[in-house]
Amino acid sequence: MQSLTINEAAATTGWSPRMLRYVEQTGLVAPNRSPAGYRLYGAAELQRLRTLKELLGQFDVSLSDVAFAQRLAGDRDLRESVQAWLSAQARRPENVHSEEWLRFEQEKHERLLAAAAAA
Amino acid sequence: MQSLTINEAAATTGWSPRMLRYVEQTGLVAPNRSPAGYRLYGAAELQRLRTLKELLGQFDVSLSDVAFAQRLAGDRDLRESVQAWLSAQARRPENVHSEEWLRFEQEKHERLLAAAAAA
DNA sequence: GAAACCTTGACACATCCGTGGTAAGGTTGG
DNA sequence: CCAACCTTACCACGGATGTGTCAAGGTTTC
Numbered sequence: 001m002q003s004l005t006i007n008e009a010a011a012t013t014g015w016s017p018r019m020l021r022y023v024e025q026t027g028l029v030a031p032n033r034s035p036a037g038y039r040l041y042g043a044a045e046l047q048r049l050r051t052l053k054e055l056l057g058q059f060d061v062s063l064s065d066v067a068f069a070q071r072l073a074g075d076r077d078l079r080e081s082v083q084a085w086l087s088a089q090a091r092r093p094e095n096v097h098s099e100e101w102l103r104f105e106q107e108k109h110e111r112l113l114a115a116a117a118a119a
Numbered sequence: 120m121q122s123l124t125i126n127e128a129a130a131t132t133g134w135s136p137r138m139l140r141y142v143e144q145t146g147l148v149a150p151n152r153s154p155a156g157y158r159l160y161g162a163a164e165l166q167r168l169r170t171l172k173e174l175l176g177q178f179d180v181s182l183s184d185v186a187f188a189q190r191l192a193g194d195r196d197l198r199e200s201v202q203a204w205l206s207a208q209a210r211r212p213e214n215v216h217s218e219e220w221l222r223f224e225q226e227k228h229e230r231l232l233a234a235a236a237a238a
Numbered sequence: 239g240a241a242a243c244c245t246t247g248a249c250a251c252a253t254c255c256g257t258g259g260t261a262a263g264g265t266t267g268g
Numbered sequence: 269c270c271a272a273c274c275t276t277a278c279c280a281c282g283g284a285t286g287t288g289t290c291a292a293g294g295t296t297t298c
Contacts, residue, residue, distance in 0.1 A: 065187045078178050
């Protein structure tokens, strides 16, 4: 598996080199480096960059939104505080019926367990 | 349970009236209105505003971050896409070990079921 | 009916996000 | 050793966030 330098990676992912550096700075896709400090994008990073671009295009989501989601995934305290705040609502906003939210947890839980079992 | 008008609510929550309108605009705390259109903050909204302020102060989180979390909670498609993107990682970033992420799901699920049972 | 509220809308400003450029300097390959 | 890459560090700039203030006008209360 050979790695691409930043300009090559830019060419195949649709991001600009400038943006690849910015994306790295947000903590979302961080390639490893050559001994001299050159960024080296492997297949995994390239795929991640392409799907990230797709994610941003498909929904109206910003890089900082995804970065925040990543932070949520990694910081239990933060995650639980936010979730506690959100669930202390469960009333008026009719687009969030608690049943659906619950159903979400169940499904994702099952999906992740299945994935873990398959691995 | 009597309701407070915006200036009274501002006084007891520490938000400015201007910010209360802004927070409403983000969709995070929306009071109902009097027949003439005056905002009426009930006990639930006041509590929500106070804990929101606490949440923002405790962690380094913006209103739009919390708004995005709320959007995640209500939009299954978005949620699953983001989560799929995040879990397609599970490697280098040592602050996100997949087990912890899994444990999160389990715990929250249980917590919510308990809350539902208690209600 | 006047004082003291409330409403929306706008102007203003600092700060960040997303994005491009450009400059000064190190690395690599023929 | 030179061309073509790479690096970091800046300047710039439009749009979004967060926050204050002010104006023009409706509502409530005495």
